[in-house]
Amino acid sequence: MHLPEGFIAIVKQDCPTCVLVDPVLHSIEGSGLSLTVYVQDEPDFPSSSRVVDDRSLETSYRLHIETVPTLIKIEGGQERARVIGWERDEWRALTGLASLGSELPAYRPGCGSLSVQPGIAEGLAIKYGDFRLQSRALAVPTLTDDIEYCFERGWSDGLPVVPPTAERVYRMLQATTRAANEELGRMPPLLTACTVEKVAINAVMAGCKPEYLPAVIAAVEAALDPAFCLHGLLATTWFSGPMVIVNGPARKAMGMNWTGNVLGQGNRANASIGRALQLTVRNVGGGKPQETDMSTFGHPGKLGFCFAEDEDTPWTTLAEDRGVPRGRSAVTVFSADGPLGCADQKARTPEALIYSLAGSLRGLNHIHMVNAADAVVVIGPEHGRVFDLAGWSKADAVAALHAATLVEGVDLGMGTAPGVTAKNDKAMRHKFRAGGLTLVRAGGPAGMFSAIIPGWLVKGELGTDPVTREIRS
Amino acid sequence: MTATLYDPTGEFAPLQRAPLAKPATLSGLTVGLLDISKARGDVFLDRLANLLGAQGLTVKRYKKPTFTRPAPVELLQQIASDCDVVIEGLAD
Numbered sequence: 001m002h003l004p005e006g007f008i009a010i011v012k013q014d015c016p017t018c019v020l021v022d023p024v025l026h027s028i029e030g031s032g033l034s035l036t037v038y039v040q041d042e043p044d045f046p047s048s049s050r051v052v053d054d055r056s057l058e059t060s061y062r063l064h065i066e067t068v069p070t071l072i073k074i075e076g077g078q079e080r081a082r083v084i085g086w087e088r089d090e091w092r093a094l095t096g097l098a099s100l101g102s103e104l105p106a107y108r109p110g111c112g113s114l115s116v117q118p119g120i121a122e123g124l125a126i127k128y129g130d131f132r133l134q135s136r137a138l139a140v141p142t143l144t145d146d147i148e149y150c151f152e153r154g155w156s157d158g159l160p161v162v163p164p165t166a167e168r169v170y171r172m173l174q175a176t177t178r179a180a181n182e183e184l185g186r187m188p189p190l191l192t193a194c195t196v197e198k199v200a201i202n203a204v205m206a207g208c209k210p211e212y213l214p215a216v217i218a219a220v221e222a223a224l225d226p227a228f229c230l231h232g233l234l235a236t237t238w239f240s241g242p243m244v245i246v247n248g249p250a251r252k253a254m255g256m257n258w259t260g261n262v263l264g265q266g267n268r269a270n271a272s273i274g275r276a277l278q279l280t281v282r283n284v285g286g287g288k289p290q291e292t293d294m295s296t297f298g299h300p301g302k303l304g305f306c307f308a309e310d311e312d313t314p315w316t317t318l319a320e321d322r323g324v325p326r327g328r329s330a331v332t333v334f335s336a337d338g339p340l341g342c343a344d345q346k347a348r349t350p351e352a353l354i355y356s357l358a359g360s361l362r363g364l365n366h367i368h369m370v371n372a373a374d375a376v377v378v379i380g381p382e383h384g385r386v387f388d389l390a391g392w393s394k395a396d397a398v399a400a401l402h403a404a405t406l407v408e409g410v411d412l413g414m415g416t417a418p419g420v421t422a423k424n425d426k427a428m429r430h431k432f433r434a435g436g437l438t439l440v441r442a443g444g445p446a447g448m449f450s451a452i453i454p455g456w457l458v459k460g461e462l463g464t465d466p467v468t469r470e471i472r473s
Numbered sequence: 474m475t476a477t478l479y480d481p482t483g484e485f486a487p488l489q490r491a492p493l494a495k496p497a498t499l500s501g502l503t504v505g506l507l508d509i510s511k512a513r514g515d516v517f518l519d520r521l522a523n524l525l526g527a528q529g530l531t532v533k534r535y536k537k538p539t540f541t542r543p544a545p546v547e548l549l550q551q552i553a554s555d556c557d558v559v560i561e562g563l564a565d
Contacts, residue, residue: 133479138488140476155481164479192483201481283481 001062003074004050006034007095010060011069013045015111017086018069022047024091024101031097040068040114060115061124067110071095085110122167131170134181134197150205155283157275157303161205172200175210176217177473184217185224187285188231189292194220194284199276202283206276206304212254212269214471215331216276219244219306222333222469223277229464233335233456234287237294240456241302242281243336243376244274245440247309247319248329250471256308260444263307263339263378263451274304277333299338310441313384315394318440322468329471334376334438335456335464340364344383345448350392350400353383357450358404362431364454368410370429371417374436374459374466377401378451380443394439401439405431416457433460496558499530505556507544508536514562521560 009025011018026047029035037046038054054060063072063079072082073094083090086108092100115124125131140149146163150156162168173180173196180197187194196217203216223230223242233240246256257267265271281287289298311317311326319330344356357377365372379387379397387397409420409429420429436459443451456464496502504525506518522532533555537544552559 135479135481136484136488137477138480140478146476146478149476149478153482154486163476164481165476166479169479187483190483190485192485198481198483201479205481279481284483286483286485 001059003077003079004034004036005074005077006036007071007073008036008038009048009069009071010038010040010054010063010065010113011046012040012111012114013042015068017108017110018045020104020108021069021086021101024086024104027100028095028097031095033095033097057115057120057124058128060113061128065113066116068113069110070113122170126166126170131166133166133169134195135201137166154288155205155279157279157282159303161279162207164201164204168204169197169201172204172208172210172213173197175213176200178217184221187224187281188287189235190286192284192286194224194280198284199280202279203272203276205283206279207268207272208276209254209268209272212273212276214473215244215246215250215254215269215273215329216280218331218469218471219273219277219333220280222331222467223281225467225469227465228333228335228467229458230281230285232458233464234281234285234293236456236458237296238457239295239297239299239337240335240373241295241299241305242274242277243301243334243453244277244306245309245318245332245334245376246273246306246329246471247311247317247324247332248471249327250329251308251311253329258308258310258442262442262444263301263305270306270308271304274301274306276304277306278302278304301336301338305336307442310381310443313441314388315384315439315441318438319468321394322466324468324470330468331471332466332468334374334453334466335459336376337373337454339378339451339453342450342452343448347383347386347448350387350390350397353386354397354400354404357452358401360452361401361405361437362407364431364452365457366410366412368408369412369414369417370407370409370420370431371433372431372436372454373457374438374455375432376438376440376453376455378440378442378453380447380449380451381441381445382448383450384441398437398439401437402430402432402434407431414457438466499525499528499558502557503531503533503555505533505535505552505559507552507559507561508534509540509544509562510537511540511562518560518562 029048036050037048038052038059043053067084070084073080083094088101088106140146147160150161178196182196184194199220203213254269256269287293309318324330342360347353406428408426411420508514508518525532
């Protein structure tokens with residue numbers, strides 16, 4: 001960038017301090033010093049003779065101007081010093097003019113530069129900065145609605161997406177310190193490189209605020225862990241899709257919901273984080289329904305399934321159980337079908353509640369299915385209180401549920417119940433594998449209910465295991 | 474203003490969308506004939522209907538109210554619901 005020798009001032013008419021110092025600028029010029037005035041709004045405003053129209057804000061952006069007026073001394077094409085706002089002594093020192101601005105007050109703060117105004121700064125960074133996206137740019141044909149265009153390109157899950165413009169993707173990427181071209185892994189089924197940039201574009205489309213991006217990235221990383229077996233999960237004929245549970249301070253920072261209607265609609269973070277993961281799978285990996293996604297039924301949560309845990313209970317949190325200490329934030333991904341309700345309004349003892357929960361759990365998948373799908377049980381506050389008042393820990397409840405969920409095993413032809421044959425039919429066996437029951441706390445304050453969320457039938461080494469990842473900035 | 478959007482996909486799909494694959498045979502398919510209301514389009518389509526009917530194919534006839542405007546959505550939906558392939562008479 002070529003800068004004129006001498007002094008340059010950056011001003012705007014819409015700034016009382018700039019209006020105040022206009023005669024001062026004029027007198028700098030009158031004293032024989034070389035002065036160029038860059039004006040951000042009205043080119044006719046400055047009374048100086050050498051005025052440069054900077055309504056494009058390019059010079060303001062390149063000089064990192066945050067406040068107007070700013071006076072800069074240029075020597076040999078380089079900036080030597082600058083003063084910001086109106087501070088008489090500083091202006092006098094910089095210009096060497098001892099009586100400069102005698103008629104003005106000694107100090108007046110400046111105003112915000114137009115180049116750092118929200119909504120403008122992003123556009124300047126894209127236009128003049130070094131922000132470059134690797135993804136190809138597609139021009140929406142004239143007269144074509146941009147949201148309709150996204151549908152036509154096959155980018156949508158069936159609901160409108162937010163069109164991923166450069167400004168939106170730029171703002172999204174500002175929420176992470178990670179490089180846009182960092183590869184998080186290969187996204188099945190096409191095993192395409194899944195970069196931070198691709199995740200950001202899909203997060204824009206899902207409706208995420210930029211501050212959700214670190215959680216979305218963590219969820220994508222967790223889903224790409226081989227232990228989660230994302231390829232099989234997205235391709236299976238079974239109902240399941242990925243579900244994200246969020247723990248730690250990030251829940252509050254993002255304004256997530258862990259109370260009323262926790263598994264339902266209405267909270268932007270809950271809704272859009274889960275959707276961003278699924279859109280990333282769909283778009284980057286190409287995992288689309290009736291194509292690679294062969295699910296017979298699917299379920300509504302495949303649009304996106306994400307919620308936060310209620311951590312204000314005596315129990316350890318999900319993230320703590322999985323090795324992330326309190327005070328740090330994490331996501332855990334599970335395979336998940338839709339939730340099933342379990343009601344018991346009369347249980348006042350843990351034993352009575354275990355009886356009810358176990359009864360509901362025994363029927364999952366099939367009443368005679370042993371080594372059935374893993375299940376997450378979301379204990380509602382009014383059920384949780386029954387355990388808490390009796391001093392039961394989460395481990396106590398899990399152990400009791402395993403003991404109370406023995407079923408008569410039958411070979412159902414699924415290949416998921418090794419050892420069960422026609423010969424030994426009806427032997428009592430564990431419904432769930434060790435570690436296959438996960439209890440978390442969430443839900444609204446009223447209702448003696450809990451929610452059971454079964455997962456994919458194929459789990460463990462052959463299939464899916466839950467995976468936890470810390471949320472990093 | 475024309476918007477520029479950034480591709481959220483793995484970028485395997487071409488910039489221009491490819492047309493649907495043509496069926497290898499019309500056998501067993503329902504063929505729609507869309508008359509766009511241009512003069513004498515019906516003469517051509519009547520003959521096509523006879524030829525296709527002679528092959529034992531199911532033929533359904535449709536007509537746009539006017540060639541000057543795109544087909545009404547209801548008509549497009551009806552054709553998409555009824556037919557496997559469609560032949561559209563585009564000119565005089």
